[in-house]
Amino acid sequence: MNAFNFYSPTFFAFGEGAEHQTGQLVRQFGGSRVLLVYGGGSAKRNGAYDAVTDSLREAGIPWEELNGVRPNPRSGLVYEGIDLCRRAGTDFLLAIGGGSAIDTAKAIAFGTPYGGDFWDIFAGKAKLEKCMPVGAVLTIAAAGSEGSNSCVITQEDGNMKWGSPKSDLIRPRFAVLNPRYTCSLPPFQTACGAADMMSHIMERYFTNTPDVGLTDRLCEALLKTVIDAAPRALANPDDISARSDLMWVSTLAHNNSVGVGREQDWASHQMEHELSALYDCAHGAGLAVVTPAWMEYVMNHDVARFARFAANVFGVEPDYAAPERTAKEGIRRLRVFYRELGLPATLEEVGGRVEDIPAIIERRKQKPNGFPFGGFVKINPDDMAAIYRLCAK
Amino acid sequence: MNAFNFYSPTFFAFGEGAEHQTGQLVRQFGGSRVLLVYGGGSAKRNGAYDAVTDSLREAGIPWEELNGVRPNPRSGLVYEGIDLCRRAGTDFLLAIGGGSAIDTAKAIAFGTPYGGDFWDIFAGKAKLEKCMPVGAVLTIAAAGSEGSNSCVITQEDGNMKWGSPKSDLIRPRFAVLNPRYTCSLPPFQTACGAADMMSHIMERYFTNTPDVGLTDRLCEALLKTVIDAAPRALANPDDISARSDLMWVSTLAHNNSVGVGREQDWASHQMEHELSALYDCAHGAGLAVVTPAWMEYVMNHDVARFARFAANVFGVEPDYAAPERTAKEGIRRLRVFYRELGLPATLEEVGGRVEDIPAIIERRKQKPNGFPFGGFVKINPDDMAAIYRLCAK
Numbered sequence: 057m058n059a060f061n062f063y064s065p066t067f068f069a070f071g072e073g074a075e076h077q078t079g080q081l082v083r084q085f086g087g088s089r090v091l092l093v094y095g096g097g098s099a100k101r102n103g104a105y106d107a108v109t110d111s112l113r114e115a116g117i118p119w120e121e122l123n124g125v126r127p128n129p130r131s132g133l134v135y136e137g138i139d140l141c142r143r144a145g146t147d148f149l150l151a152i153g154g155g156s157a158i159d160t161a162k163a164i165a166f167g168t169p170y171g172g173d174f175w176d177i178f179a180g181k182a183k184l185e186k187c188m189p190v191g192a193v194l195t196i197a198a199a200g201s202e203g204s205n206s207c208v209i210t211q212e213d214g215n216m217k218w219g220s221p222k223s224d225l226i227r228p229r230f231a232v233l234n235p236r237y238t239c240s241l242p243p244f245q246t247a248c249g250a251a252d253m254m255s256h257i258m259e260r261y262f263t264n265t266p267d268v269g270l271t272d273r274l275c276e277a278l279l280k281t282v283i284d285a286a287p288r289a290l291a292n293p294d295d296i297s298a299r300s301d302l303m304w305v306s307t308l309a310h311n312n313s314v315g316v317g318r319e320q321d322w323a324s325h326q327m328e329h330e331l332s333a334l335y336d337c338a339h340g341a342g343l344a345v346v347t348p349a350w351m352e353y354v355m356n357h358d359v360a361r362f363a364r365f366a367a368n369v370f371g372v373e374p375d376y377a378a379p380e381r382t383a384k385e386g387i388r389r390l391r392v393f394y395r396e397l398g399l400p401a402t403l404e405e406v407g408g409r410v411e412d413i414p415a416i417i418e419r420r421k422q423k424p425n426g427f428p429f430g431g432f433v434k435i436n437p438d439d440m441a442a443i444y445r446l447c448a449k
Numbered sequence: 450m451n452a453f454n455f456y457s458p459t460f461f462a463f464g465e466g467a468e469h470q471t472g473q474l475v476r477q478f479g480g481s482r483v484l485l486v487y488g489g490g491s492a493k494r495n496g497a498y499d500a501v502t503d504s505l506r507e508a509g510i511p512w513e514e515l516n517g518v519r520p521n522p523r524s525g526l527v528y529e530g531i532d533l534c535r536r537a538g539t540d541f542l543l544a545i546g547g548g549s550a551i552d553t554a555k556a557i558a559f560g561t562p563y564g565g566d567f568w569d570i571f572a573g574k575a576k577l578e579k580c581m582p583v584g585a586v587l588t589i590a591a592a593g594s595e596g597s598n599s600c601v602i603t604q605e606d607g608n609m610k611w612g613s614p615k616s617d618l619i620r621p622r623f624a625v626l627n628p629r630y631t632c633s634l635p636p637f638q639t640a641c642g643a644a645d646m647m648s649h650i651m652e653r654y655f656t657n658t659p660d661v662g663l664t665d666r667l668c669e670a671l672l673k674t675v676i677d678a679a680p681r682a683l684a685n686p687d688d689i690s691a692r693s694d695l696m697w698v699s700t701l702a703h704n705n706s707v708g709v710g711r712e713q714d715w716a717s718h719q720m721e722h723e724l725s726a727l728y729d730c731a732h733g734a735g736l737a738v739v740t741p742a743w744m745e746y747v748m749n750h751d752v753a754r755f756a757r758f759a760a761n762v763f764g765v766e767p768d769y770a771a772p773e774r775t776a777k778e779g780i781r782r783l784r785v786f787y788r789e790l791g792l793p794a795t796l797e798e799v800g801g802r803v804e805d806i807p808a809i810i811e812r813r814k815q816k817p818n819g820f821p822f823g824g825f826v827k828i829n830p831d832d833m834a835a836i837y838r839l840c841a842k
Contacts, residue, residue, distance in 0.1 A: 057693045059464020064457065070710065071452020267690035269677060270697060273670035281663045297660035300450045304663060304710070313706065317463065317697070 057267050057317035064311045066203050067230040070304065072296075074232045075107040075193055078150070079115025085189050085229035087148025090119040091141055093161040094152040095126060102240050104152050104195050112150075120144045122160075128332050128339065129156040132212045134174060137164035141188075149190045154249075155199020155339075158192045159207035162226045165190045175211065178218045180424055187225040195237040197303040198249030198340060200256055200310025202231035210333055216423070217333035233307065235299035243290050247397035248340025250286035250302065253309040254279060255343040259322045260315035262354075262361065262432040274314040276368045278305050283369070286397055323430030324350045327440060330416050337406035344399035345406055349446035351387045354433040359383050402449035410448045413441050450660050450710035457704045459596050460623040463697065465689075467625045468500040468586055471543070472508025478582050478622035480541025483512035484534055486554040487545040488519060495633050497545050497588050505543075513537045515553075521725050521732070522549040525605045527567060530557035534581075542583045547642075548592020548732075551585045552600035555619045558583045568604065571611045573817055580618040588630040590696040591642030591733060593649055593703025595624035603726055609816070610726035626700065628692035636683050640790035641733025643679035643695065646702040647672060648736040652715045653708035655747075655754065655825040667707040669761045671698050676762070679790055716823030717743045720833060723809050730799035737792035738799055742839035744780045747826040752776050795842040803841045806834050 067085075069077050082090060090112060099105040112119055122137045140146070141164060151161035167174030169186040176182035192202040201207060205227050210217040220226070238246070261275045281301050288298035308314060327350065328342035355362050363379040366372035366386020370393075375381045391401060400406050417437045420426045428434040435443070460478075462470050475483060483505060492498040505512055515530045533539070534557060544554035560567025562579040569575035585595040594600060598620050603610040613619070631639070654668045674694050681691035701707060720743065721735035728735075748755050756772040759765035759779020763786075768774045784794060793799050810830045813819045821827040828836070 057464075057690065057697070059467065060461075062461040062463065063459075065460075066456075067458075068453075068455040070455065074452065267693070270670070270674045270694045273673060274667060277663070277666035277670045280666060284662060297450065300660070300710075301663045304450070317693075 057270070058265055058319070060316045062312065062316045063224050064203060064227065064313065066228050066311070068203070068233060068307065069230065070233040072234055072236050074234050075104065076111055078108050078191070078193060078232055079111035079113070079117055081230045081232070082112065082117055082148055082150060082191055083115050085148070085191065087117065087150075087189060087191070089144065089146050090117055090148045090150045091137060091144070091146040091164065092119050092121045092150050092152065093125060093137065093157050093164070094123050095157060096123050098240070099152045099195060102195060102237050104193055104237050108150070108152055108193050119150070120146065125153060125157045125160050127156050128210050128217065128336055129160045130210050130212045131175060133160055134163040134167060134209060138167045138174060141168045147188060149188055150193070151190065152193045152195065154194065154196025155201040158190070158199070158201035158228065159209060161190050161192070162201070162207040163209050163220065166226060178209065178220055180221070184221050184223045184225060187223070189229045190226065191230045191232075192228045193232040194303065196241060196245065196249060197235070197238050197299070197306040198252040200253060200306050202228055202233070203307045203311030205312070208329070215333045216419070217329040218423070219329075231307070233303050235296055235303045238299050238303060239294050239296070243293070244398060245338070246289050246293075247286065247399050248338045249306065250282050250397060251340035251344040251394060251399055253302070253306045254282050255324060255347055256309040257314060258347065259325060260318065260320045261365065262321045263318045264358070264432060265318040268318045271314055271316065271318055272364070278309055278314060279369045281305050283393060290397065319431045321430055321432040323432070323435045326429045326435075327443060330420055331406060331408060334412065334416065335407035341400050341406050344394040345401060345403060345447050346443070348387055348391045348394070349443050351390070352446060353439065353443045355380070355383055355387070357433045362386055403444065403447040404449050408447070410445065413444045416444065417441055450663070451658055451712070453709045455705065455709045456617050457596060457620065457706065459621050459704070461596070461626060461700065462623065463626040465627055465629050467627050468497065469504055471501050471584070471586060471625055472504035472506070472510055474623045474625070475505065475510055475541055475543060475584055476508050478541070478584065480510065480543075480582060480584070482537065482539050483510055483541045483543045484530060484537070484539040484557065485512045485514045485543050485545065486518060486530065486550050486557070487516050488550060489516050491633070492545045492588060495588060495630050497586055497630050501543070501545055501586050512543070513539065518546060518550045518553050520549050521603050521610065521729055522553045523603050523605045524568060526553055527556040527560060527602060531560045531567060534561045540581060542581055543586070544583065545586045545588065547587065547589025548594040551583070551592070551594035551621065552602060554583050554585070555594070555600040556602050556613065559619060571602065571613055573614070577614050577616045577618060580616070582622045583619065584623045585621045586625040587696065589634060589638065589642060590628070590631050590692070590699040591645040593646060593699050595621055595626070596700045596704030598705070601722070608726045609812070610722040611816070612722075624700070626696050628689055628696045631692050631696060632687050632689070634686075636686070637731070637791060639682050639686075640679065640792050641731045642699065643675050643790060644733035644737040644787060644792055646695070646699045647675050648717060648740055649702040650707060651740065652718060653711065653713045654758065655714045656711045657751070657825060658711040661711045664707055664709065664711055665757070671702055671707060672762045674698050676786060683790065712824045714823055714825040716825070716828045719822045719828075720836060723813055724799060724801055727805065727809065728800035734793050734799050737787040738794060738796060738840050739836070741780055741784045741787070742836050744783070745839060746832065746836045748773070748776055748780070750826045755779060796837065796840040797842050801840070803838065806837045809837065810834055
């Protein structure tokens with residue numbers, strides 16, 4: 057286990073009715089004038105918008121609104137939000153939704169106090185030093201942004217999808233988690249959420265750090281929970297037990313409680329971000345395509361770890377004499393599981409084309425620290441192209 | 450899964466050398482004048498005292514000292530600390546040691562701002578409303594007080610061992626966790642620590658709340674880690690990997706990250722507190738005696754849960770046709786494991802006597818909310834006596 061710092065000061069209010077605490081939580085964490093950030097239809101249809109605004113009203117907290125957040129959230133709305141905050145004197149960002157709404161709120165929260173163009177902070181030209189407090193009312197179990205120290209925004213001009221610097225300053229002060237709000241999600245979105253949270257765990261699981269049995273077991277516990285809960289949520293969308301499991305896993309998968317003290321990978325996320333930036337596919341769908349291909353490509357780097365994954369996560373009976381057989385079976389079961397959830401398996405199914413691969417690699421090269429990436433195995437341009445080709449049908 | 454709030458805002462600095470951050474962390478969390486609370490010899494022998502005072506000196510933070518904390522910490526030292534804080538204008542409590550030092554610091558931290566006798570707060574006569582910030586430099590992996598929302602103090606006058614009310618106000622602001630400091634612990638203390646953290650997990654594990662597969666798996670992950678690491682730490686006291694596992698498990702076992710959303714039990718802790726109050730035995734040793742007896746006594750309340758425990762924690766092959774056989778084998782393996790660690794198995798081995806049982810029950814009756822206790826199975830006086838008798842050799 058490596059040395060680490062862990063600081064997750066988010067207050068989590070979990071369960072049915074938790075949203076009624078929102079106004080009081082905003083006040084408790086220093087908010088007196090809120091910018092409400094959300095998508096549009098679903099927050100109004102599922103009742104979250106009404107419950108939250110009622111709660112703000114009760115607590116006597118005025119708010120402005122920024123709606124129209126969409127999946128793979130764009131820089132344009134962040135600029136708009138920053139402008140709104142400056143004009144209104146906002147001191148608290150409150151997101152209703154999933155990762156896209158929360159990430160937009162986070163970028164506004166550190167973009168507003170920064171004097172220049174907020175994109176400087178994503179591009180590494182300026183430091184993230186100040187951030188307004190952020191709260192989240194979660195309605196999608198997937199991204200884990202409700203407890204995480206980062207956010208991802210797509211630059212409108214050029215379709216570059218970039219992660220912010222990691223900073224404890226941008227962890228939400230509170231998160232309201234009512235699993236009931238996730239019952240009305242379309243099945244495909246539930247499935248994409250499952251793939252997203254599984255990826256957050258697997259990006260941490262595949263590591264070169266020795267002596268990480270404790271966090272290995274915690275990662276496996278979360279992965280097994282998703283494998284148990286996601287099919288139940290799809291079979292019966294109102295299964296509140298399954299929805300609860302998925303919602304709390306989404307948070308634990310990405311607040312780093314299962315990733316402390318270990319080098320992490322994140323190569324699959326990097327490769328997926330290029331796909332969703334270009335094709336605007338769902339992030340979880342892109343991950344379902346990229347991750348098994350990445351696994352096949354890097355498996356021989358540490359067959360024992362992949363064999364452990366197969367045995368402890370998917371219950372594959374280990375073949376101790378031929379661990380690569382066990383390892384391969386684990387990857388196959390992951391593919392089968394994703395397919396059963398209704399997720400895509402090929403580049404083409406997320407709108408991609410093999411012919412675009414060279415251009416994607418070139419775009420990646422333009423990013424600061426574009427290559428190599430990945431903590432478990434270093435991915436260079438040729439590796440990235442090979443993995444994308446493994447994704448093609 | 451039940452509704453829950455979870456708030457664990459402690460900053461954890463883990464790893465070798467983490468103690469050098471102490472002064473800066475005190476400052477970051479608002480301290481300008483510290484009361485240093487510790488035991489005596491071991492903090493000076495293992496180097497923690499020197500490292501911490503060097504770090505305070507570097508940060509320009511003055512301190513007073515309160516030493517002489519001993520296991521099963523007493524109210525006398527708390528009164529002394531409160532007096533010292535009031536006279537010195539202390540604004541930050543810093544403990545070096547294990548649960549006894551941290552619990553003493555916590556009681557001083559909420560006793561000082563309270564106008565009256567701090568014991569009023571333990572006795573439920575006054576509310577815990579204000580608390581000075583507390584920091585911890587951990588040198589014993591056991592009690593989990595470094596991340597927990599409670600503390601336990603023994604009233605000198607009458608030998609009553611009582612837990613404080615649970616409050617997020619008393620969670621340490623930071624905890625410095627350097628597993629190296631635990632390498633010099635006597636083997637018996639390492640073993641007692643393992644039993645203490647296992648108990649913190651098992652008190653949460655045995656529940657009547659349905660649909661808790663996620664936290665079940667997290668509990669099992671931590672228990673398996675202790676079962677793997679404790680024998681390694683005893684076989685080779687300098688095994689830093691085993692020491693790291695034990696230290697981080699001790700924290701996770703008791704900051705409630707594996708206990709959210711489920712009714713908890715805590716009957717074994719209640720019964721142990723009576724033993725260590727009377728016989729001044731080590732808390733972990735008392736738990737090693739009481740817990741398996743409690744398990745045998747309550748097993749039939751939920752055989753399936755005990756069978757799961759046996760299979761998932763101790764690797765017992767489940768007998769699906771006779772789950773009580775599996776359940777019993779799990780309890781037997783726990784006994785064997787404790788014995789292998791060198792822990793006591795009987796009341797007599799912790800200095801107890803069967804003849805004292807009626808008096809212990811009478812003492813318990815004097816406590817507010819003395820009976821019944823236990824969330825999984827309600828323990829009444831007759832049950833308590835029966836469980837103690839099961840502990841007798």
